[in-house]
Structures are given as structure tokens and as C-alpha cells.
Amino acid sequence: MTGPTLILDKVAFYIQNNALLAPSSTTLFGGGWHAIAGPNGGGKSTLLKAIAGLLNHQGNITLQWHNDAKTVGYMPQLSPFDASLPITSSDFLRMHSDKQPVWQRYKKNPKIETVIEKVGINSLLNKRIGTLSTGERQRVLLACALLNEPSILLLDEPMAGVDKQGRAHILRLLQSFKETGGTLIMVEHDWQIIQDCCDTLVWVDGEILAHDAPEVILTPLQAPTSLQAVNNTVYRPIKSERHYAG
Numbered sequence: 001m002t003g004p005t006l007i008l009d010k011v012a013f014y015i016q017n018n019a020l021l022a023p024s025s026t027t028l029f030g031g032g033w034h035a036i037a038g039p040n041g042g043g044k045s046t047l048l049k050a051i052a053g054l055l056n057h058q059g060n061i062t063l064q065w066h067n068d069a070k071t072v073g074y075m076p077q078l079s080p081f082d083a084s085l086p087i088t089s090s091d092f093l094r095m096h097s098d099k100q101p102v103w104q105r106y107k108k109n110p111k112i113e114t115v116i117e118k119v120g121i122n123s124l125l126n127k128r129i130g131t132l133s134t135g136e137r138q139r140v141l142l143a144c145a146l147l148n149e150p151s152i153l154l155l156d157e158p159m160a161g162v163d164k165q166g167r168a169h170i171l172r173l174l175q176s177f178k179e180t181g182g183t184l185i186m187v188e189h190d191w192q193i194i195q196d197c198c199d200t201l202v203w204v205d206g207e208i209l210a211h212d213a214p215e216v217i218l219t220p221l222q223a224p225t226s227l228q229a230v231n232n233t234v235y236r237p238i239k240s241e242r243h244y245a246g
């Protein structure tokens with residue numbers, strides 16, 4: 001499998017004439033692991049939701065598929081679940097598994113069994129989703145994203161709130177997804193993870209300001225003179241017209 005290449009052409013999103021994302025263009029090569037980073041409120045989740053087809057964006061988003069399995073897996077940003085909701089992790093997973101009515105979803109489904117095994121959530125299946133720890137909930141959300149055997153994964157801070165051991169587990173899963181040829185696009189705040197794992201970094205602050213190899217963008221920001229600027233949250237790479245396509 002080779003995951004799709006993603007082409008963003010003047011992609012923008014406005015609410016009441018306010019640009020949450022000003023027109024932005026770049027190309028993310030298929031089979032790559034791409035990070036999206038930038039200051040809080042800069043529009044990272046907005047960009048990811050636009051790519052996932054969840055927003056009425058402007059401009060064009062094209063996925064160039066390299067195989068017939070045209071499936072996208074999306075893992076949203078973590079949000080609270082009501083602990084009293086009578087929905088177990090197993091129910092939640094099955095709700096994501098296909099378009100069949102709920103009562104037909106309780107048959108054995110090899111796809112579900114495989115993903116449960118892969119993500120290691122067997123012990124969570126009968127627990128209510130609202131009672132899980134943050135790390136446990138992230139694993140269930142990741143399992144949902146992997147369920148339909150996607151060739152591209154869109155991940156919004158998949159390791160937020162996860163402990164060190166859990167992070168290592170999730171990173172191994174994402175690495176093995178990449179090794180099978182999948183494309184990953186991941187909103188991530190941890191610069192170390194970005195530098196260790198990602199092929200490219202898209203820096204978003206109201207628009208795509210830069211897209212390049214992670215060290216090209218992050219090294220200048222980590223220089224001592226820039227740290228003061230980072231602390232004052234005015235860190236901005238100089239807008240780059242060069243788009244990094246691998």
C-alpha cells in the first residue's frame with residue numbers, strides 16, 4: 001500500500017468573514033508522516049477538520065490515491081464524555097465499524113477483532129467510554145480511526161494526556177502504519193516527537209506559514225535568542241513561499 005498524496009490549494013475557512021485559516025497551499029507526499037504545529041488557536045485543528053471533510057472550506061483539497069482502498073481514518077481532538085452515558089468502548093468501536101444498523105453490529109467482525117488486538121484495548125471493551133482515563137480513551141479513539149483499514153490517518157494530538165509508556169505504544173503503532181506505506185497527518189505540540197518521527201512539519205498560525213523538514217523550522221525557534229520570543233508567544237517562522245513536497 002502507498003498512502004495518498006494530499007494537495008492543498010488555497011484552502012481557507014471563514015466564520016462570519018473572519019479567517020480562521022487564510023488561503024493556504026502546500027503538498028504532503030504520500031507515505032510520509034507529516035506534523036502540523038503552531039501556537040494555540042492558530043488553526044491547526046481547523047486545517048485538519050478541513051482535510052477530513054468536516055468543514056465547509058474554500059479552495060481545493062485533493063487526495064491523489066495510489067491504490068483502490070480509498071479510506072481515511074480520523075482521530076479527533078480529545079473531548080470529555082459524560083461518565084453516565086451507557087456506551088461501552090465496545091459499543092463505541094462498533095458504532096464506527098460500518099454503516100449497518102446497530103443491532104447487526106454485534107456479530108463477530110474480524111476487522112474489529114484485529115484492531116482491538118493491535119491497539120491492545122481488550123481489557124477496556126466493557127468499560128463505559130466516559131469512565132476511561134485519558135490515555136485509555138485516546139487508544140479507543142485511535143482504534144476507531146484504524147478500523148476501516150485507512151491508507152491515510154488524520155490525527156489531532158493523539159498523545160495528549162497519555163503517559164510516557166502509552167505514548168511509546170501509540171508511536172510504535174503509528175510507525176508501523178507508516179511502514180506499511182500509510183500517510184500520516186498529525187497535529188502535535190511535542191517538538192521532540194515531531195523531530196524524532198516526522199518527515200515534514202506544516203507550521204500554522206492563521207495560515208500555513210511554513211512547510212519544510214522539522215529541523216529547518218524548529219531549529220531556529222529553539223535557538224537561545226528565539227526562546228524569549230517563544231515565551232512571549234510571538235514565535236513565527238518567516239513565511240516561506242517554498243513548499244516542501246518530499
Ligand SMILES: Nc1ncnc2c1ncn2[C@@H]1O[C@H](COP(=O)(O)OP(=O)(O)OP(=O)(O)O)[C@@H](O)[C@H]1O
Nearest residue numbers: 015020038039040041042043044045046047077187
Ligand atoms: N466553530 C468556531 N466558531 C468560532 N471560532 C472558532 C470555531 N472553531 C474554532 N474557532 C476559533 O478559531 C481559532 C482556531 O481554532 P483551532 O482549534 O483550529 O486552533 P488550534 O491551533 O487547533 O488550537 P489548539 O492548539 O489550542 O488546539 C481559535 O481562536 C478558535 O477559538
